[in-house]
Amino acid sequence: xxxxxxxxxxxxxxxxxxxxxxxxxxxxxxxxxxxxxxxxxxxxxxxxxxxxxxxxxxxxxxxxxxxxxxxxxxxxxxxxxxxxxxxxxxxxxxxxxxxxxxxxxxxxxxxxxxxxxxxxxxxxxxxxxxxxxxxxxxxxxxxxxxxxxxxxxxxxxxxxxxxxxxxxxxxxxxxxxxxxxxxxxxxxxxxxxxxxxxxxxxxxxxxxxxxxxxxxxxxxxxxxxxxxxxxxxxxxxxxxxxxxxxxxxxxxxxxxxxxxxxxxxxxxxxxxxxxxxxxxxxxxxxxxxxxxxxxxxxxxxxxxxxxxxxxxxxxxxxxxxxxxxxxxxxxxxxxxxxxxxxxxxxxxxxxxxxxxxxxxxxx
Ligand code: DP6
Numbered sequence: 001x002x003x004x005x006x007x008x009x010x011x012x013x014x015x016x017x018x019x020x021x022x023x024x025x026x027x028x029x030x031x032x033x034x035x036x037x038x039x040x041x042x043x044x045x046x047x048x049x050x051x052x053x054x055x056x057x058x059x060x061x062x063x064x065x066x067x068x069x070x071x072x073x074x075x076x077x078x079x080x081x082x083x084x085x086x087x088x089x090x091x092x093x094x095x096x097x098x099x100x101x102x103x104x105x106x107x108x109x110x111x112x113x114x115x116x117x118x119x120x121x122x123x124x125x126x127x128x129x130x131x132x133x134x135x136x137x138x139x140x141x142x143x144x145x146x147x148x149x150x151x152x153x154x155x156x157x158x159x160x161x162x163x164x165x166x167x168x169x170x171x172x173x174x175x176x177x178x179x180x181x182x183x184x185x186x187x188x189x190x191x192x193x194x195x196x197x198x199x200x201x202x203x204x205x206x207x208x209x210x211x212x213x214x215x216x217x218x219x220x221x222x223x224x225x226x227x228x229x230x231x232x233x234x235x236x237x238x239x240x241x242x243x244x245x246x247x248x249x250x251x252x253x254x255x256x257x258x259x260x261x262x263x264x265x266x267x268x269x270x271x272x273x274x275x276x277x278x279x280x281x282x283x284x285x286x287x288x289x290x291x292x293x294x295x296x297x298x299x300x301x302x303x304x305x306x307x308x309x310x311x312x313x314x315x316x317x318x319x320x321x322x323x324x325x326x327x328x329x330x331x332x333x334x335x336x337x338x339x340x341x342x343x344x345x346x347x348x349x350x351x352x353x354x355x356x357x358x359x360x361x362x363x
Contacts, residue, residue, distance in 0.1 A: 046182025053356025131166030203259030
């Protein structure tokens with residue numbers, strides 16, 4: 001097990017200047033899903049995702065030497081310019097949980113300013129982009145104060161590890177194009193504790209893949225992902241699911257390396273529906289899909305049947321439909337999406353997204 005606890009990361013200078021670090025970090029869409037965990041945020045099966053571009057969180061971490069002698073973390077939190085007590089409390093719990101890794105956090109007055117590129121009420125999960133942006137800021141702050149993370153690979157590994165502690169899926173957002181999280185014999189260096197970048201291993205076609213996110217409902221989910229993961233512990237199909245995910249991962253990697261879009265699409269859709277099947281077979285069971293989600297799936301399948309275009313869907317733990325397709329058919333697929341799917345969305349809302357280059361430091 002990796003151990004990032006480091007009591008030496010303590011500020012000893014008396015003339016520390018106030019400063020700030022800022023990161024923009026994207027969301028990601030899992031193709032093989034992480035659903036079910038154990039221990040401290042460890043996955044029950046390996047997952048693989050495409051890193052997105054236009055759905056991101058911007059986070060700025062401002063710091064100054066602490067004015068009071070208190071040991072508690074001193075934090076102010078602004079979301080889209082407004083103080084937000086609910087988010088502050090969540091972030092404080094997370095920061096407290098990583099003070100063994102970043103002991104200097106107790107020595108500073110911290111202000112975090114954060115905002116998403118997508119509307120907060122769009123029903124889009126923001127934990128992956130938000131937690132990865134914060135983890136990147138923490139690692140940059142460590143580097144700025146102690147120069148201990150100058151090696152890029154070490155930096156990404158630690159940022160991914162810390163992101164995972166905040167939200168499992170966030171550890172995959174650190175890398176361009178695609179990332180794999182979870183130990184598998186198929187990928188050397190893979191780990192349950194952090195994700196590894198997969199962009200270079202995959203067929204070129206995925207570097208410019210599209211993911212248009214059709215908003216079936218903007219309402220907050222009735223069951224959180226955290227609660228959903230916990231329900232996997234009592235799910236009678238859990239063991240079969242974990243074994244199935246491991247098998248599918250092997251097939252998916254082969255398909256993604258070869259650029260076999262049909263095999264990629266079949267596995268992608270099967271994973272999406274399996275995820276929701278697991279929710280329906282949990283105890284208590286629940287349904288996050290909406291009638292318009294199903295209508296959109298039916299339209300998409302009919303379009304694929306008619307045109308033979310490799311357009312497939314995925315789903316997160318929510319009702320919104322992710323429509324995945326390669327860039328060379330964007331001019332054919334867009335009119336279909338706008339004419340046939342968008343009218344089925346809540347308030348006609350959708351987010352055009354695509355595979356991106358991963359996080360960037362913005363200061
Ligand atoms: C369905 O990463 O949101 O999106 O670790 O409890 O924060 P926590 O869960 P989270 O779960 C994501 C679930 C998923 C699948 C995936 O992204 O792999």
